[in-house]
Amino acid sequence: MPNTIIDPPVLEPGTLRVIPIGGLGEIGRNMTCFEIDGKILIVDCGVLFPEEHQPGVDLILPDFTSIKDRLDDIVGVVLTHGHEDHIGAVPYLLKLRKDIPLIGSGLTLALIEAKLKEHRIVPYTLPVKEGQIEALGPFDLEFVAVNHSIPDALAVFIDTDAGTVLVTGDFKMDQLPLDGRLTDLRAFARLGEEGVDLFLVDSTNADVPGFTPLERSIGPVLDQVIAKSERRVIVASFSSHVHRVQQVLDAAHAHGRRVAFLGRSMVRNMGIAADLGYLNVPEGLLIDYKKAKDLPEDKIVYMSTGSQGEPMAVLSRMANLDHAIEPGPGDTVILASSLIPGNENAVYRVIDGLTKLGANVVHKGNAKVHVSGHAAAGELLYCYNILQPKNVLPVHGEYRHLVANQKLAIDSGVPAQNTFIGEDGIVIDLKDGVAKVVGQLDVGLVYVDGSTVGEITDADLKDRRILAEEGFISVIVVVDSKTGHIISGPEVHAKGFAEDDKVFADIKPKVAKALAEAAENGVRDTHALSQVIRRTVGRWVNTSFRRRPMIVPLVIEA
Amino acid sequence: MPNTIIDPPVLEPGTLRVIPIGGLGEIGRNMTCFEIDGKILIVDCGVLFPEEHQPGVDLILPDFTSIKDRLDDIVGVVLTHGHEDHIGAVPYLLKLRKDIPLIGSGLTLALIEAKLKEHRIVPYTLPVKEGQIEALGPFDLEFVAVNHSIPDALAVFIDTDAGTVLVTGDFKMDQLPLDGRLTDLRAFARLGEEGVDLFLVDSTNADVPGFTPLERSIGPVLDQVIAKSERRVIVASFSSHVHRVQQVLDAAHAHGRRVAFLGRSMVRNMGIAADLGYLNVPEGLLIDYKKAKDLPEDKIVYMSTGSQGEPMAVLSRMANLDHAIEPGPGDTVILASSLIPGNENAVYRVIDGLTKLGANVVHKGNAKVHVSGHAAAGELLYCYNILQPKNVLPVHGEYRHLVANQKLAIDSGVPAQNTFIGEDGIVIDLKDGVAKVVGQLDVGLVYVDGSTVGEITDADLKDRRILAEEGFISVIVVVDSKTGHIISGPEVHAKGFAEDDKVFADIKPKVAKALAEAAENGVRDTHALSQVIRRTVGRWVNTSFRRRPMIVPLVIEA
Structure with a gap:
C-alpha cells in the first residue's frame, strides 16, 4: 500500500x-x-x-x-x-x-x-x-x-x-x-x-x-549473578549503553573482579565515555583482555559486544570457539540486552552454542537483566x-x-x-x-x-530473494548466426539448485531439440532463442521438481 | 561443533x-x-x-x-x-x-x-x-x-x-x-x-x-473483545488448535455472531474435529464465508489461518488487501496464537498492515489471548x-x-x-x-x-545465501581452442548485483586483456582461463564496490 x-x-x-x-x-x-x-x-x-x-x-x-x-x-x-x-x-x-x-x-x-x-x-x-x-x-x-x-x-x-x-x-x-x-x-x-x-x-x-522499570533495578541482578559465579563472567550488551556497562563495572568491582572490554566498538565507545566523564572507571579496574588470561578465573569480567547474535561480533565467535576466549563449564554469560525482533533465531543460536560449551547463560528470558x-x-x-x-x-x-x-x-x-x-x-x-x-x-x-549507495534497487533485492529461495540454472549455447544451428552447447550450470549436475543430462537434448525447431521455423534473434530456452527449461524444472529457479539463458552468435 | x-x-x-x-x-x-x-x-x-x-x-x-x-x-x-x-x-x-x-x-x-x-x-x-x-x-x-x-x-x-x-x-x-x-x-x-x-x-x-496458565483463561478475554467489537471480528490461530477455536465459537455464539472458517487447513481440520466430536458446534452457528458478507457486520466472526504471518495464508493476504474479505476501520483482528521465534518480523508486518487499514489488532503483546x-x-x-x-x-x-x-x-x-x-x-x-x-x-x-527430498545440500544452501547476499556476475567468452583468442565476448550478465549494467563497461576490456595475456603465456585449458576471469572480476568488484558477488565464469571453446 x-x-x-x-x-x-x-x-x-x-x-x-x-x-x-x-x-x-x-x-x-x-x-x-x-x-x-x-x-x-x-x-x-x-x-x-x-x-x-x-x-x-x-x-x-x-x-x-x-x-x-x-x-x-x-x-x-x-x-x-x-x-x-x-x-x-x-x-x-x-x-x-x-x-x-x-x-x-x-x-x-x-x-x-x-x-x-x-x-x-x-x-x-x-x-x-x-x-x-x-x-x-x-x-x-x-x-x-x-x-x-x-x-x-x-x-x-x-x-x-x-x-x-x-x-x-x-x-x-x-x-x-x-x-x-x-x-x-x-x-x-x-x-x-x-x-x-x-x-x-x-x-x-x-x-x-x-512504565519502563528503572535502569538501576538491573544492578542488583548483575551483582547477584556475578557473586554466584565461580569462574569467568562474560557480559554482552550494546556498546553505547554506558549506564548498563557502568553497572557491570560496579558489580565486578564489588566482587574483586577486573574488567576487560571486548569488541572494537565497545573498546572505542567506552574509551570515549570514560574520557568525557560519562563512565566512572575505578582505578586499576580495567585490564587488556590479552593480559586477563593470567588472572584467576574468578577475578575477571569480560564486557563484550554481540548481544544481538551478530555473526561477526565477539559473542557469536566465542560460541563458535572462534575467539581467543573460549567459554567452558562453570563460566557465566549474561546477555544484558534487549532482543530486537528479527534477531531471535541468531540470539538463540548463540545461547545454545554457549550452553553446549557448558556456560550458564543468563538473559532477559530468565532474569531481569534488561530494561528498555x-x-x-x-x-x-x-x-x-x-x-x-x-x-x-x-x-x-x-x-x-x-x-x-x-x-x-x-x-x-x-x-x-x-x-x-x-x-x-x-x-x-x-x-x-x-x-x-x-x-x-x-x-x-x-x-x-x-561501498555503493542507492545502486541496489528493490528489483535487485527481488532477484536476490529468488536466487536465495531457488538458486539459478544458466544455459549457454553458441549458435551459427546464419543457420541458427548450435555450434557449441547447450552447457548447463547451476548454483543453489542441486548437489549433482547429473540431473541436467535430461534437459540438454530437450533444449537442443527446441532450438533446432525454432531455427527451422526461421527464428534467428538471440532474444527469441533465449525465450525458447527459458520456456523449455522452466517447464521441465517445474514439472520434474516442482521448483522455480531463476533461469538465465544465454545465446551467443558466432 | x-x-x-x-x-x-x-x-x-x-x-x-x-x-x-x-x-x-x-x-x-x-x-x-x-x-x-x-x-x-x-x-x-x-x-x-x-x-x-x-x-x-x-x-x-x-x-x-x-x-x-x-x-x-x-x-x-x-x-x-x-x-x-x-x-x-x-x-x-x-x-x-x-x-x-x-x-x-x-x-x-x-x-x-x-x-x-x-x-x-x-x-x-x-x-x-x-x-x-x-x-x-x-x-x-x-x-x-x-x-x-x-x-x-x-x-x-x-x-x-x-x-x-x-x-x-x-x-x-x-x-x-x-x-x-x-x-x-x-x-x-x-x-x-x-x-x-x-x-x-x-x-x-x-x-x-x-506454570502454564489455563487454556480457559483465554475465553473471557475473547468474550470481552468480541463484546466490545462494533463491526467484524477476525480471529487467527493455529488450524489444529481445537480448544482455542472452541472458545472463539462459544464467544461468538454468546454474542449472537455466526462463524465462518477461512483457510484450507482451518476448514479441513475443524471439519474433522467436528465430525469426530472434538469440536462442539452449536446448530446454525457456521456459515460459508461467501454468504457471511450478507450478514450485518456485527453478526460475524471469521476464524482464520495465518497467525504466524505466513505470506500465503489468509491473514497476510487480508493485510495486503489480496483477499475477498478486506478489513477496515472498526473491524477487530485477534491473533490468538503464539509468536514462534523467527516469525516476528512477518507477524509485525501483518499487524502493521491491518492497523493501517484501520483495524484494531489484539495480540498476545497487548492482551492475554494465548497460552502455551x-x-x-x-x-x-x-x-x-x-x-x-x-x-x-x-x-x-x-x-x-x-x-x-x-x-x-x-x-x-x-x-x-x-x-x-x-x-x-x-x-x-x-x-x-x-x-x-x-x-x-x-x-x-x-x-x-x-518435489525433491534430500537433493538440496548444505553446500547448495551456502550458495543460495551467497546469491542472496550478493547476487552473481556471469562472464562468458568464446575462445578459439587453438590460439586461445577470443572469438566472442566477454559478455557480462548479473542478477541481484546492480540496477544498471553500465557498471560492466569498465571490466570487459580488463577481462579481455587478462585472457589475452594468459593466451600469450600458452594457457589453453578452459578451467584455467575461467580462473583468470574469476580473479580479474573478483578483484575489480571488491576494489570498486567492496562487494563479493558470486562470479560465474564460462569459457566456451569453438
Whole structure:
C-alpha cells in the first residue's frame, strides 16, 4: 500500500514546514526536516538496519532527494543522541556537503566524530548542553535533557515565527536515573505553558502498557549473578549503553573482579565515555583482555559486544570457539540486552552454542537483566498531560506504535483531528498554532551495500530473494548466426539448485531439440532463442521438481 | 561443533536401544526409534520448519538412513498427537514402505489420514485410546492421556524385556482443561511405582519458570473483545488448535455472531474435529464465508489461518488487501496464537498492515489471548516427583531447553549421571534399569524443496545465501581452442548485483586483456582461463564496490 504522492504547495513565507523523511512506519533512519523562510533545519540523520527480506543490504539510509538540491539552505543538523538510528547516516549526508554544522551534546558529538573519522571527514560542530539556547537562522533552539539508554540525550524545542515544535528524540522517564540526569519535566511544563504547537514524540514503546522499570533495578541482578559465579563472567550488551556497562563495572568491582572490554566498538565507545566523564572507571579496574588470561578465573569480567547474535561480533565467535576466549563449564554469560525482533533465531543460536560449551547463560528470558530505553504508555501520558501540546505527530515507530501513541494523545485530551499519523515523507505545515497535512513526498529506501549507495534497487533485492529461495540454472549455447544451428552447447550450470549436475543430462537434448525447431521455423534473434530456452527449461524444472529457479539463458552468435 | 560419530556396538539380544533421530537440539522433526530383539518401534515422525539461513527449503525431515535398510523390522509408528512436528514426515516414511502400521488416537489418525490422502497413500492404522494396552512384537504399549494444545494427545509407556520407557510426547498439565481430559497423573503415579527405567520428556518450556496458565483463561478475554467489537471480528490461530477455536465459537455464539472458517487447513481440520466430536458446534452457528458478507457486520466472526504471518495464508493476504474479505476501520483482528521465534518480523508486518487499514489488532503483546501448549518448569517438577524415573532423556527442545529440563530432573532427585543430554542420533542402550550412551549416529538434515527430498545440500544452501547476499556476475567468452583468442565476448550478465549494467563497461576490456595475456603465456585449458576471469572480476568488484558477488565464469571453446 504505497502512499499516494501529493505535491505540497509552494511554501509561503512565515509558514513552518515539517517533513519527517525517516522513522515513521519503521524503527530507524530517523530524520526530520524543518523549513521556514528558505532555511532548513534537520533533526537527526540515522540509519535503518535491514530485515531478512533485504538480503545483503548493509544499511538503509533516509532518502535525501528532497534536500539534495537545497544543501546550502541547511543551517544545521541537530543530533538528539548518539545511537546509530539517529546519527548513522550523517557521513552520507556530509558527503554531499561537508560543512553542514552538527549540533549535539558532548557525548553525541564525540560518537559521531569517531564515526566520521572512519569516513575521513572532520565535521563542523557546535556542542550544546541542556538548558542552552541557540539561534540557527530563523530557528531559535532550546535543548532539554531527556533520559534514554545512552547518556547525554537531548530533546529540542524549536521556536519559529510560525509556531513552536518540541522534538523528544528517543527518551524515557526513569525517575531514578544512574547519573541523576532526569528527563526535564520542569522544562516540559514551562514549554507547555508557553505553548507547544506541534509535538514530535517517540512512539517505540507506546503500545507497552505501564512504565519502563528503572535502569538501576538491573544492578542488583548483575551483582547477584556475578557473586554466584565461580569462574569467568562474560557480559554482552550494546556498546553505547554506558549506564548498563557502568553497572557491570560496579558489580565486578564489588566482587574483586577486573574488567576487560571486548569488541572494537565497545573498546572505542567506552574509551570515549570514560574520557568525557560519562563512565566512572575505578582505578586499576580495567585490564587488556590479552593480559586477563593470567588472572584467576574468578577475578575477571569480560564486557563484550554481540548481544544481538551478530555473526561477526565477539559473542557469536566465542560460541563458535572462534575467539581467543573460549567459554567452558562453570563460566557465566549474561546477555544484558534487549532482543530486537528479527534477531531471535541468531540470539538463540548463540545461547545454545554457549550452553553446549557448558556456560550458564543468563538473559532477559530468565532474569531481569534488561530494561528498555523508551517511554512506555504510562510515561507518555505524563508527558502529554504536562505539555498539553496543540498538535501531535507520533514519530520513531512502526505503524502500530504510531497509532498506539496517537490514542494516548487523544486519551489525554488532544483533539483527534490535531493528531497526525503519517509515513515517511508526510508534509505538515504549521502557522499560528494550526498544523495541516499538505502533501506526501515520494520517499524511498536507499540501500547501502559495500561501498555503493542507492545502486541496489528493490528489483535487485527481488532477484536476490529468488536466487536465495531457488538458486539459478544458466544455459549457454553458441549458435551459427546464419543457420541458427548450435555450434557449441547447450552447457548447463547451476548454483543453489542441486548437489549433482547429473540431473541436467535430461534437459540438454530437450533444449537442443527446441532450438533446432525454432531455427527451422526461421527464428534467428538471440532474444527469441533465449525465450525458447527459458520456456523449455522452466517447464521441465517445474514439472520434474516442482521448483522455480531463476533461469538465465544465454545465446551467443558466432 | 558437529558431534563425534561413534558407531554403537552390535545390539545384544534382550537389550533395548533408544535412538532419537530428531527433536534433540531443535524444536521439530520429532522421531525416536526403539529396537529390541531385531524389531523396531518408532514414536512420532515429524517435520522441522526451516530458518532464515535455509532459504527455499520447504520442510526438513528426520534422517531415515539408520532405518532405511531395516524397514521390514518396523512393527509400527506411534503418533503421540496430530501436530506437524510429530506427524509431518510420515508420508515420506510411508513412501519407503506403505504398510507400516500407524498407531494413534482418533483425532491424530484422522489428521494424518487427511495428510496422506494428499500424497495418495491409504495407511494401515490402529486406533487406540488412553488406558488401552497393545502388544507390537516385543513392545508392550500402554497409552496415557496427556493434555496439549491439540485434543486427544497420548503419552506412551513402552514395556520390554530390557526395561520400561515412558515417552510424554508434547504435553502440559492444564488442571481445568476445556474437555476435562487431564494429563493422567494417576497413571503416571502407577507407572512410576511399577518403575520407569527411562523417561523421555518434553523440554519445550523447561526454561520457563512457573506454570502454564489455563487454556480457559483465554475465553473471557475473547468474550470481552468480541463484546466490545462494533463491526467484524477476525480471529487467527493455529488450524489444529481445537480448544482455542472452541472458545472463539462459544464467544461468538454468546454474542449472537455466526462463524465462518477461512483457510484450507482451518476448514479441513475443524471439519474433522467436528465430525469426530472434538469440536462442539452449536446448530446454525457456521456459515460459508461467501454468504457471511450478507450478514450485518456485527453478526460475524471469521476464524482464520495465518497467525504466524505466513505470506500465503489468509491473514497476510487480508493485510495486503489480496483477499475477498478486506478489513477496515472498526473491524477487530485477534491473533490468538503464539509468536514462534523467527516469525516476528512477518507477524509485525501483518499487524502493521491491518492497523493501517484501520483495524484494531489484539495480540498476545497487548492482551492475554494465548497460552502455551507445553509444561513449564513447575509442571515438569510435579511430573518428576510423581514418576521418580530411574533415567531421564530430555527431548523436544533446543539445547538450552534440554539442559534446563535436565536441571529440573536433577533438582527433583534423579542422579545427575542418570540424566542424558544428547543430540539427534544419540544411541542409548537400556538393560536391567541401567541406561548407557553407547554411540552417536551421523544424522543429517534432510531438506524437502518442491518435489525433491534430500537433493538440496548444505553446500547448495551456502550458495543460495551467497546469491542472496550478493547476487552473481556471469562472464562468458568464446575462445578459439587453438590460439586461445577470443572469438566472442566477454559478455557480462548479473542478477541481484546492480540496477544498471553500465557498471560492466569498465571490466570487459580488463577481462579481455587478462585472457589475452594468459593466451600469450600458452594457457589453453578452459578451467584455467575461467580462473583468470574469476580473479580479474573478483578483484575489480571488491576494489570498486567492496562487494563479493558470486562470479560465474564460462569459457566456451569453438
